[in-house]
Amino acid sequence: MPVTQEQATWFADAFEKLVENVDKAILGKKDQIRLVLVAMLSNGHVLLEDYPGTGKTVLAKSIANTLDGTNSRIQFTPDLLPSDVTGVTIFDQSKGVFEFHPGPIFANVVLADEINRASPKTQSALLEVMEEGVVTVDGVGHKVGSPFVVIATQNPVEQAGTYKLPEAQLDRFLIKTSLGYPDDATSVTLLMDASNRARASRISPIIAADSVASMAELAADAFVDQSVMEYLNTIVSGTRAHADIVLGASMRGSLALARAAKTMALSKGRTYVTPDDIRELAVPVLAHRLIVDPEAEFQGAKAEDIVTSIVIGIEPPSYRAA
Numbered sequence: 001m002p003v004t005q006e007q008a009t010w011f012a013d014a015f016e017k018l019v020e021n022v023d024k025a026i027l028g029k030k031d032q033i034r035l036v037l038v039a040m041l042s043n044g045h046v047l048l049e050d051y052p053g054t055g056k057t058v059l060a061k062s063i064a065n066t067l068d069g070t071n072s073r074i075q076f077t078p079d080l081l082p083s084d085v086t087g088v089t090i091f092d093q094s095k096g097v098f099e100f101h102p103g104p105i106f107a108n109v110v111l112a113d114e115i116n117r118a119s120p121k122t123q124s125a126l127l128e129v130m131e132e133g134v135v136t137v138d139g140v141g142h143k144v145g146s147p148f149v150v151i152a153t154q155n156p157v158e159q160a161g162t163y164k165l166p167e168a169q170l171d172r173f174l175i176k177t178s179l180g181y182p183d184d185a186t187s188v189t190l191l192m193d194a195s196n197r198a199r200a201s202r203i204s205p206i207i208a209a210d211s212v213a214s215m216a217e218l219a220a221d222a223f224v225d226q227s228v229m230e231y232l233n234t235i236v237s238g239t240r241a242h243a244d245i246v247l248g249a250s251m252r253g254s255l256a257l258a259r260a261a262k263t264m265a266l267s268k269g270r271t272y273v274t275p276d277d278i279r280e281l282a283v284p285v286l287a288h289r290l291i292v293d294p295e296a297e298f299q300g301a302k303a304e305d306i307v308t309s310i311v312i313g314i315e316p317p318s319y320r321a322a
Helices: 005-022 030-041 056-066 082-086 125-132 184-192 209-219 226-241 251-267 275-289 294-298 303-312 317-321
Strands: 046-049 071-075 087-092 097-102 109-113 134-137 140-143 149-154 175-177 245-247
Touching (some): 005 056, 030 175, 030 251, 056 109, 087 134, 175 275, 226 275, 251 275
Antiparallel strands (some): 134 140
């Protein structure tokens, strides 16, 4: 069913209220907040990679607190077991049956802190649930519910004792972004409030879990012209044909970009997707899915720059029509 202008306006208003609420804890980072919310409302997951102390965990907690639903935090460590994440089946002697005890992954918002510090075996426990929203334990599937979003953090430094996320894991994150250091004015504001060590606790829930699910369903119905989809596909195909890329974006990446673009369009009060939505989301949605040729990477090539150059080199459909 097509989205009406009235629905798009309601969506944009609700989206902006969510941004403003989270911004109470994360000052001066509205663009990054919007990206995370776009991922959540597109039924996707987020990877935050940045240096220590830039507010990754605070952002993830703030998103969790703004949602009137369940949330959990998993501190990933080398000794964390898959069952510590998914849950375990235990035999109840009094009843004579096996009962499933759900793990912390069963929540609306899951903060996976320093995800790259867990072993590959534990990381792989997230593959099924992030893709299908189901946890299989002892051959029995258990749904985690809706909405469900994993917000994972990792540091690009302190690599001792960490395990690089495999490509299959990275491909399941709809968006990868970073916060960066605050500007001078924001830094001074934060310093003036230095005694407050729990900024995320200021965030109060302003939206119900059911409303988030409804917004996600509404975003899925945004209109996309075939020419815009062809434009999106050309960009993705460009990552596969680029000389400096060993592995381009998968079909999962194409679908993720399409879903995110629909949500982005509604967040701006439009019922339809434009090429600008695709251009704005191309880097955060596609770059982390690429494998850059080691020789090109040694010479300074970066996935983000390659995606940007591909986008710049492809003429949007509206310009072609003119």
